[in-house]
Amino acid sequence: MAPPAAAAAGRLGAARRALLPVTVEPVLFLFMVGSYMQYTALQSLIYAKVCQERYSSYVCDTLDLAEHKPQEDEVQDQSSYWMLLSNVALAVPSVISGIYIGTWSDVFGRKVPLLLPPLGQILSALAPVDLVILASGVAGALGGFAGMILVVMSYLSAVTATGARTARVGVLEAMSLLGGFIGPFVGSLVFEQAGRTWTFCALLIINVAIVLYVVLLVREVPPPCPPPAADSLCETLTQLFSLRHLLDAILTSVRSREGRRRRYILMLLASSFVIMLNSSGEMHATYLFVRDAPLAVEDSTYFAYFAYKYGISSAALLIGMPLSRRYFPLSDTALSGLGLTSKILGLIWLGFAVNKAMLFIAPLVMILNTFCIPPIRSMLSKLVEDNEQGRIFSMVMVIESLCSLFGSLVYNSVYPATRRHLHGLVFLLGAASLLVPVLH
Template sequence: MKGLYLVEPLVAFYSFASFLVYPLIQQYVYRRLWQELTNTTYPVSDNTSRCDPSNTSSHHEEVQKAASLFSLYTELFSMIPSLAVTLILVAYSDQRGRKITIILPLIGSLFYALSFLAVSFFELDLYLLIVSTFISALFGGSGTFLGGCFSYIADLCEDGQQKTLRMAGVDMVIGLLSGVASLSTGYFLQAAGFNWPFFTSALFQCFNLLYAVFILEETLQRPPDDPLDGSPRRTAMRQLACGVYQLFAGASRRRNILLVLLLLLFSSFSFANMGGLSMITLYELNQPLCWTEILIGYGSALSTTVFLTSFVGVTVFSRCGVPDLVIILMGILSVMAGMTLVAFAKTTLMMFLVRLPMLLAIMPFPVLRSMMSKIVSKNEQGVWGCWEWKKVKKPRRRRPSSLERKVSLGTRTTILPSPETGGLEWEDWKPCVGFECYRKMDKH
């Protein structure tokens, strides 16, 4: 049977399956810890009963502290191995094909969903989820999968307009199905409990894996191995290591210090921003809000609007000539204001309104990448592709490598490049949201 060159079904089912589970993970952990620490049944029918001030046996702070530590351990055991595996896979896929960056993350996602289903159904030890998170991260993360899909499309489309239209369709599929899944999680949980959402997610991931293995065709032909040059994997990793070394070896001390400072600023802001957002669900579950699963679903869906508003903010401020440092400062202040108001939000209405000050929270990411790109020489942009792109003025068109397209997704941060000030036309470097960036990258 002849295969297909369509990754759109993969992206659609992956987005729905992933966002069907993500809002439920912290809720499940919170409920299990509630039962273990309080020796009482979690009040599913009426969440406000556990927040009754007269209930002296409640241990809200103890449960919230344990859930926060559990979330921290989970993130650490997933982020670090996932990023390392992503670097290896994207270097390997340039020589051995794109499907490996699609199939392996699907295996990890399927294992992740089945692990949650097993722990939920058989009521196994809760900390087995941390082990399953680490094992699934060894297969790559969502950044590896989505980056592989966009590299797959870039390999197929030679015409720029066709590539733009097809990637725009994939972009639309991601936004539509992730939003639908986030909105439906609360109703699904209320009607069927945790087991059925986890089973549904695992079913979609299993279908995805079968499609990727047996139906999806490979876009790159595997080159013959050169016995004199060592194994292809060793060659790819050697090229990656040499590129990272050259990034710092041939520059002045002042430039390296500036680059390290920008990297530290980017990393610390990313840690504070994404880490703070992950704690919002725990705050919504606890006093004084005591949100139900339906309200949490609506809040998660509303939080996705920050990517659109940050795109508008970067666009407007860049056109008005606002300095980069001012844009970064506005984004940092946006996060600070939003997180501060979250701490004082005591009602449901206020908790929804605190999303307003955070509408510009993603703006520092593109500007910091742009600043780092400006201090890196043009012949180092291939290694630096995980942070930013810079146009190289050559008459020959060059297809970007998968490393340049995909590594930045491993940080789980949406990329919004801002226009370069030295030599690029505005139409080539309009700020972009999410995977729109890859369409602009593929032009050069």
């Protein structure tokens, strides 16, 4: 029997080995907790302000009554419009900034880019809550949520062996979903107990914690091919903001490669676009969908649904994906196809939901939908060189930002136009579009 000191040392060593793989997972988790807190609070803020600017407090408090149906229709339509503008302000700047951030991570190192998205959230949280569009634009200029996903994915790919990459990417994706589970819950709790101001204060605290974690605990990963040392500030700025970064990111996805790898890269990027378009659109339209008749749920029920959906989705990634890879010989392609099938069935179910029971069953039907993207990200990282990880993920980030924009545009345009005819038609059309990546 081992002496107590040796046993304690053994337990400590085991704990260190268990913690060793943890790198940027807490960064993405905390960032997404803050992002989803902000997103749900922002939706409620827009909905409340649109109503208050047009109608009395009595009408806004009883908007779901049949006698206020015209007013509800007006608030629904105008809220959809302002949510669209907010998403445009976030997505458009992040398209350009994300390409630079991804290329910087390949050229200058992968640690400093991790600081930019949380700094954007800090500045956004400090902006007055009435300046919704400005706050979204500031966050987007420093990468936004898509930029954060880009930098953590490129960092993880740089420090993870090829064989373990799909599993690690799956865990990282689960951190995003766990943020979606905990963020609305914490956000609604803070919102109900202390109000919107303290919700944005909590967002500020979370992102300061991210900055401290990165500075103190995340090690630098030297770039494969560092640039020559700059002799002046002007030369440094020229290196940072050269248009060559944009060109290199685009060429990474289209240049000729051995073994038809270019074709596979383009097919994977196209599939990512369709999948992310629907994921973004679904998220943006669901709030208006559940607030409208026949569901007509309160904010608290929506927050519960949102947290519940992301909670079981993250559990599926953390538990289901490792088990499926361990006990079944499923390739990355098969895993993604399984996720697409689940997502299609879930969107169809959601489209026909007419009561709370059906609404809360929908996440169970699409429980494997989170299997769609992690295998695609992993396959992309394996198809490019080590010094192209940031560039290829910057292209994924561009797709994600465009999907945040176009998903909101498509769903928030189709939903108001079709809600009076078939309440959930927008989700049925989304399910049909997902047949495109299935056929690929």
